[in-house]
Amino acid sequence: MSTNPKNILESPIEFLKGVGPVKGDMLKKEMGLFTFGDVLMSFPFRYVDKTKFHRIRELHTDSDTVQLRGVLRRLTVIGEGRGRRLSGRLRDETGSIELVWFKGIHWLERSLVVGQEYVVFGKVNDFKGNRSIPHPEIEVVSPENTQQASTFAPVYPSTEKLNNKGLDAKGRRKLMKSLFEKLKAADLPENLPDYIVQKFHFPSRWEALQHIHFPKTQKELDQARNRLKFEELFFLQLRLLQIKRRRKDAVKGYSFTTIGDHFNGFFHTKLPFELTGAQKRVIKEIRRDLGSGVQMNRLLQGDVGSGKTMVGLMCMLMALDNGYQACMMAPTEILAQQHHLSVSEYVEGLDIRVAFLSGSVKGKKRKALLEELAAGEIDILIGTHALIEDPVVFKNLGLAITDEQHRFGVKQRGKLWKKNSPYPPHVLVMTATPIPRTLAMTLYGDLDVSVIDELPPGRKEVKTVHKTENNRMRVIGFMREEIAKGRQVYVVYPLIEESEKLDLKNLEEGYAALSREFPIPDYQISIVHGRMKPKDKDFEMQRFAKGETQIMVATTVIEVGVNVPNASVMVIENTERFGLSQLHQLRGRVGRGAEQSYCILMSSFKLSNESKERIQTMCRTNNGFEISEADLRLRGPGNIEGTQQSGILNFKIADLSKDGRILQTAREIAARILDDDPLFERPQHSRLGEYMSKEGRKFKGWSRIS
Ligand code: ADP
Numbered sequence: 001m002s003t004n005p006k007n008i009l010e011s012p013i014e015f016l017k018g019v020g021p022v023k024g025d026m027l028k029k030e031m032g033l034f035t036f037g038d039v040l041m042s043f044p045f046r047y048v049d050k051t052k053f054h055r056i057r058e059l060h061t062d063s064d065t066v067q068l069r070g071v072l073r074r075l076t077v078i079g080e081g082r083g084r085r086l087s088g089r090l091r092d093e094t095g096s097i098e099l100v101w102f103k104g105i106h107w108l109e110r111s112l113v114v115g116q117e118y119v120v121f122g123k124v125n126d127f128k129g130n131r132s133i134p135h136p137e138i139e140v141v142s143p144e145n146t147q148q149a150s151t152f153a154p155v156y157p158s159t160e161k162l163n164n165k166g167l168d169a170k171g172r173r174k175l176m177k178s179l180f181e182k183l184k185a186a187d188l189p190e191n192l193p194d195y196i197v198q199k200f201h202f203p204s205r206w207e208a209l210q211h212i213h214f215p216k217t218q219k220e221l222d223q224a225r226n227r228l229k230f231e232e233l234f235f236l237q238l239r240l241l242q243i244k245r246r247r248k249d250a251v252k253g254y255s256f257t258t259i260g261d262h263f264n265g266f267f268h269t270k271l272p273f274e275l276t277g278a279q280k281r282v283i284k285e286i287r288r289d290l291g292s293g294v295q296m297n298r299l300l301q302g303d304v305g306s307g308k309t310m311v312g313l314m315c316m317l318m319a320l321d322n323g324y325q326a327c328m329m330a331p332t333e334i335l336a337q338q339h340h341l342s343v344s345e346y347v348e349g350l351d352i353r354v355a356f357l358s359g360s361v362k363g364k365k366r367k368a369l370l371e372e373l374a375a376g377e378i379d380i381l382i383g384t385h386a387l388i389e390d391p392v393v394f395k396n397l398g399l400a401i402t403d404e405q406h407r408f409g410v411k412q413r414g415k416l417w418k419k420n421s422p423y424p425p426h427v428l429v430m431t432a433t434p435i436p437r438t439l440a441m442t443l444y445g446d447l448d449v450s451v452i453d454e455l456p457p458g459r460k461e462v463k464t465v466h467k468t469e470n471n472r473m474r475v476i477g478f479m480r481e482e483i484a485k486g487r488q489v490y491v492v493y494p495l496i497e498e499s500e501k502l503d504l505k506n507l508e509e510g511y512a513a514l515s516r517e518f519p520i521p522d523y524q525i526s527i528v529h530g531r532m533k534p535k536d537k538d539f540e541m542q543r544f545a546k547g548e549t550q551i552m553v554a555t556t557v558i559e560v561g562v563n564v565p566n567a568s569v570m571v572i573e574n575t576e577r578f579g580l581s582q583l584h585q586l587r588g589r590v591g592r593g594a595e596q597s598y599c600i601l602m603s604s605f606k607l608s609n610e611s612k613e614r615i616q617t618m619c620r621t622n623n624g625f626e627i628s629e630a631d632l633r634l635r636g637p638g639n640i641e642g643t644q645q646s647g648i649l650n651f652k653i654a655d656l657s658k659d660g661r662i663l664q665t666a667r668e669i670a671a672r673i674l675d676d677d678p679l680f681e682r683p684q685h686s687r688l689g690e691y692m693s694k695e696g697r698k699f700k701g702w703s704r705i706s
């Protein structure tokens with residue numbers, strides 16, 4: 001079935017009863033709703049229980065939204081300026097309560113009638129024993145809202161503009177009602193195979209959509225929600241797994257069949273330590289991919305310090321052994337330089353040419369480098385996203401590694417593919433810190449996944465404590481003790497663009513205060529922040545790395561990748577302003593040597609609950625996988641660093657922080673179907689084929705996200 005232009009779901013929103021061109025425009029602009037289908041698929045974010053009326057005398061503030069029925073007894077505008085408000089009093093047979101509106105006063109004052117009986121919804125406030133309901137919804141009593149009141153009223157996301165145009169909660173409900181008057185079951189045919197619907201006792205698609213908007217009971221609502229969540233996650237997984245399979249079938253890759261001198265030479269003469277079991281396993285997994293003749297697209301996850309760089313290097317050596325070039329791309333200049341440095345050191349003495357490219361490589365130097373690269377005189381190129389710019393041409397790029405992937409945008413990843421022909425390079429994506437399982441399954445759901453779940457031996461857990469300003473002197477004392485033992489200390493300040501000036505001031509004041517506590521010549525302090533010239537930054541980093549300075553005062557520029565094993569103390573200032581994965585990443589800068597290391601989280605005394613939980617999580621565990629799950633739970637998927645640009649996570653109903661089990665099931669079933677019937681040829685799968693090709697437009701552009 002091809003898309004039918006007469007499909008009612010594609011009708012423009014202005015044709016819906018009660019909308020029209022003006023409101024239509026507003027719904028498009030404010031909510032992104034263009035068609036009947038968009039309206040149908042914008043689900044309530046909560047429901048008001050209208051199955052019962054509360055009695056005013058029995059109200060208390062901890063109840064959720066309440067529904068009241070009573071007579072409006074008084075209505076007056078009181079206060080001035082910002083405090084100006086409309087105050088009314090609603091009375092039922094048990095008592096009375098104040099109703100207050102701060103907005104839309106004029107309109108409400110004219111339309112509400114004292115002495116009239118109303119139905120009111122809202123949340124009860126208690127101010128010093130004075131109960132009121134701010135901004136209640138209010139409707140004149142009618143048969144519709146009293147007699148057949150046994151429903152849960154949906155509440156849709158809205159904006160002030162929409163509210164003012166009468167598209168408030170009530171208005172939106174009305175729209176939805178008029179939409180359902182137009183729709184028939186046939187407009188929303190089942191899209192899941194019957195055996196799945198039966199297996200999970202799902203309501204039909206038509207029922208589920210009715211019930212998600214107008215549930216009569218909690219049970220109806222739960223079942224509808226379950227089904228729609230499954231549906232959303234299932235089709236996404238089906239699509240991602242389809243992309244993965246098709247790529248495997250269609251996108252050929254260079255087959256790296258040889259393990260040669262580069263790899264072996266390095267392995268036998270240069271490798272400075274024994275690989276961990278997990279590193280060996282992952283290298284094997286990658287090697288299998290690289291030899292398969294199909295392009296590799298693999299995600300490598302591992303905790304901070306688990307040795308991903310080494311794995312990356314050894315894979316690059318395989319590319320070299322087979323006559324290809326390799327590149328490694330990092331999200332920041334400092335990190336890229338660090339990789340360049342360590343890779344250069346690792347392969348010193350082997351006949352391997354390693355080069356560095358970033359925005360700071362300019363002029364003649366850049367020109368020469370690009371020529372050498374195109375001529376194949378460079379084996380390994382390491383750098384920032386400058387690597388994927390158009391003028392950068394490889395002779396034969398066989399493997400592209402992106403480190404700390406979650407900072408790269410989706411588009412940038414796609415560019416990597418085009419860096420070589422006839423086949424795209426093999427792609428290995430490495431994340432800085434672990435990402436939650438549900439996110440990995442969606443954001444990277446079309447990639448194969450390898451996990452390094454083991455740290456190199458001898459690592460001691462970093463001891464983490466939380467301190468406030470009162471403990472400052474003890475923290476300084478502790479720093480002195482550690483420095484006296486020959487160790488080094490990081491002191492990190494937050495820096496975000498919006499408050500950059502203030503943040504820099506904080507950093508500078510902190511630096512000045514530390515300089516008084518740790519005076520020259522007994523102590524040397526480095527300072528590094530994003531506003532410094534790369535050259536100066538580098539100079540300061542080098543001084544610290546060489547042990548010439550004992551303290552490094554920095555902003556989060558040091559967050560990723562910096563490696564100074566002698567540093568044993570990480571002091572984080574204003575901890576409440578950092579996200580969990582950032583904190584974990586920062587903490588990963590210490591505990592890299594044999595010494596016991598410490599992380600001291602400084603914060604103000606007063607903390608929000610979320611900040612408290614973040615800090616407690618950090619003090620409780622060193623495990624990045626656990627921390628990433630906590631982060632997802634606390635902040636929700638939309639706020640996890642690096643995911644914002646990805647439209648994949650704009651779910652209509654599924655919630656990755658809560659629906660892990662549904663997701664897992666959906667993915668397993670999708671995989672089974674594709675194994676068994678990849679083209680949906682079996683009759684029980686015919687709906688899937690139809691639905692996927694119809695909805696396929698939505699997924700456009702995904703096939704090359706990595
Ligand atoms: P990450 O996974 O965070 O990128 P790195 O690759 O930076 O970790 O490795 C962290 C440190 O551990 C580096 O100093 C590296 O040399 C060291 N390392 C890596 N693998 C091993 C190993 N198998 N045994 C001992 N040290 C290792």
Ligand code: MG
Nearest residue numbers: 308309403561
């Ligand atoms: Mg790393």
